[in-house]
Amino acid sequence: MATTARGRTPIHLWIVGFLALLWNAFGCYDYLMTRIRGADYIATTMPGIDANAALAWINAMPLYAQIGWGLGVWLGLLGSMLMLVRSRWAVWSFGLSLVGAILSLGYQIALAPPMPGAAVESGMMKLVPYVIILIAAFLFWYSWSQEKRGVLG
16 A cells, blocks of 8 residues: 655645635635626626626526536635645546536637627637636646645645
8 A cells, every 4th residue: 555745735735725715716706696696796897788688698508507607616616725735636626627617618608699798898808718717727737736746645
């Protein structure tokens, strides 16, 4: 039976873990505020868009995209916490979070009708789904590489 000696935690794990925790906590906050129909929140985060139209667009998402959104944010938050306690389960959590992000944002990128409002059509707003998927992929890769090095156990 092989055992891994758990030495000092590398500083980069604390940095990545803490930043991942902040990133995913905001994702969960965004998810909750949208799900409880926070029209004021939507109006603040997406200026120039009618909050009711945005909520109708979100409600029209297929079930797999809505489930993917929930998986993406909540398992991302769980993965961040698991990474900070150096659990090997962070890899699985980030992996499922990546799958959720691809389901949800893949729908938004490839299949969804445009969200009503000019602000969403700007170049930066079109890049956001890709950035989210890249960050989810990075967190999965990073946790996988740290498990392989014996940092997560």
